[in-house]
Amino acid sequence: MxxxxxxxxxxxxxxxxxxxxxxxxxxxxxxxxxxxxxxxxxxxxxxxxxxxxxKVSRQHWWQFWKVDLEQMAMKPIDFPRRTKRLILMTIALATLIAPISTTIYMPALVTIQTALNTDDTTMNATLSAFTFTIAVCPIFWSALGDAYGRRRVYLISFIIYIFGSVCCALSVNIGMFIAFRIVSAIGSSSVMSMGAGTIADVFAPSERGRAFAMYATGPLLGPALGPIIGGYLNLGLGWRSDLAFVAIYGVIIWLCILFFLPETTRYPPALPGQLPLKRSLKNPFSALMYFKYTNIWLSIAYTGLSFLFFYMVNTTFTRTLTVQYRLSTGTVGLCYLPLAGGAIVGNQIGGRLSDRIYNRRVAAAGENQIYPEMRISGIVIALSVGLACCGYVAYGWCITKNVHYAFALVAIFFCKY
The missing domain is CATH 1.10.287 (Helix Hairpins)
Known part of the structure; x- marks a missing residue:
């Protein structure tokens, strides 16, 4: 400490x-x-x-390690609406970091492979290493955020991300590239675990559906925006500009957190009438104990399978359009737009339906019988899974039969709907 x-x-x-x-x-x-x-x-x-x-109050804007006592005296849920919107906007933009970093250089995979003198398998390992790291590291960041406050952890983690991205842009061999991809993944993974906690701190249950829909837009929009930006940057400035872009974006997000994101973590007092004391750092792996609850592991399994199928398509999408359909890297980037469009439309519809279902059931059941699963609808989930399965099957058929790629793009619109 x-x-x-x-x-x-x-x-x-x-x-x-x-x-x-x-x-x-x-x-x-x-x-x-x-x-x-x-x-x-x-x-x-x-x-x-x-x-x-x-001693501990933040007297200047740059003293991000100190506490703003005036804001800490307020409950995050009582923040002004303008502050809540700024927090939501900042977190939503921050969630773009990991997915954009994963996909921004996908249109340039062949170019980077040639420049760093490596093979297909090793080049794909750069994607796997990044994805594996952002899957493992969030449990460590969440433990640090609970102990020392989320705002501090956000700021420190994004400094790590910026450093890793800059070093990726300067890489001279594939080993250096993979190593600093892992470093940048460590930094970008903090918002993956703490972002949802920040949203839950600030928004009441009756309005969390729309808030989480906006928060989830980043992970869904990033995989589509990344290839578009990366494809044209690669055409105009070379593959290193892709990594320079995400480093600059990381700096912008760091500044947004510094100026617009207050601390939302609150600690309960040890005894009535006392001021709250800080929590001690807990074992990060203690979070794995939640797997014993059926509702939690089912949610994780559903989300995991969804992203598994998504990345199975995503990692082969660029090579399929480049090799099979002979498209340029810029055009390949634009082909990710239907995937993003479907994800955003489905996400917004799902968030609004979630709030409507939750509020209707709360009104019918009464305030004393509220539980989180009240916002889940089996019909909505079944329709979502059905559309996604049809989209994946149709996309696979179009690619196998080598029909015009426009039909494949229509099919892929529903894969993340």
């Missing part, structure tokens, strides 16, 4: 001890001097909070 964290914990502990000692004043003194006691508590509270502000 840093010295600043120790100072903050020590000061808050001191305040709690003062309050407890005051609560143990003799009954006779307490009853006869109630006003004096309240004045005494208020005076000591102000003194200690004043010294706390000097």
């Amino acid at each position: 840093s010295s600043i964290d120790k100072d903050e914990t020590t000061i808050i502990t001191e305040l709690n001890e003062k309050i407890i000692s005051i609560d143990h004043i003799d009954d006779s003194i307490r009853h006869s001097h109630t006003n004096k006691k309240e004045d005494f508590i208020h005076q000591h509270h102000q003194e200690i909070m004043s010294s706390t502000k000097e």
Whole structure:
């Protein structure tokens, strides 16, 4: 733990001890001097909070490691609507980082393979290494976010991401490229785990459906935007410009977090009447215990299979259009648009239906019988899975029969609907 964290914990502990000692004043003194006691508590509270502000409160915009005590006094769910929208916008833009970084150089795979003098298998390993890393690292970032606050972890992780992306752009061999792809994946994976927690902190259950729909737009839109941007950058400036672009985007997101994203983590007090103390760092793997709950592992399995099929198509999509249909890298990038369009349309419809179903069931059941699964509809899930399966089968048939690629693009629109 840093010295600043120790100072903050020590000061808050001191305040709690003062309050407890005051609560143990003799009954006779307490009853006869109630006003004096309240004045005494208020005076000591102000003194200690004043010294706390000097030591741990953020006095300047660049002191991101310090706490904004005025905002920490508010519940995130009570933030002004403008603040909530800025938080949602920042998190949604941040979620674009990982999927864009995964796919931005896909149209340039053959170009990078030639430049770094490697083979198809090793080149595909750069995608696998990045994807595997962003699947594993979030449990570590979430543990750090719970212990030290999400805002700090976001800022530190994006510095790691920017460093890794810059080094990828400067890579001189395939080993260096893979190594720093892993580094950039470590940095970009923080928002994958903590973003949902930030949204849940800020929005009430009745409005989370639309908020999560906007939050999920990043992971769905990124795989389509990445190839479009990367394809034309590769044509005009070469493959290294793809990695330079995501590094610059990372800097922009870092600045948005610095200016627009307050700390939303709140810690419960140890005892009634005390100020909250910080949590200790927990074992990151303790989160795996949630797999014992059926509703959680079913949700994870469904999402995992969805992304498995998506990336199976995504990793072969570029080579299929380039080799089989002889399209340029810029045109190949544009062919990802139907995939993004289907994902965004389905995501927005699903989010709105989720809120409508949840609010209707809450109104019918009453406030005392609310549970999260009330927003799930078997009919909506069945329709979604059915459309996706039809899309994948139709896409595979079009590619196998070598029909015009326009039909394959229509089919792929429904794969992430």
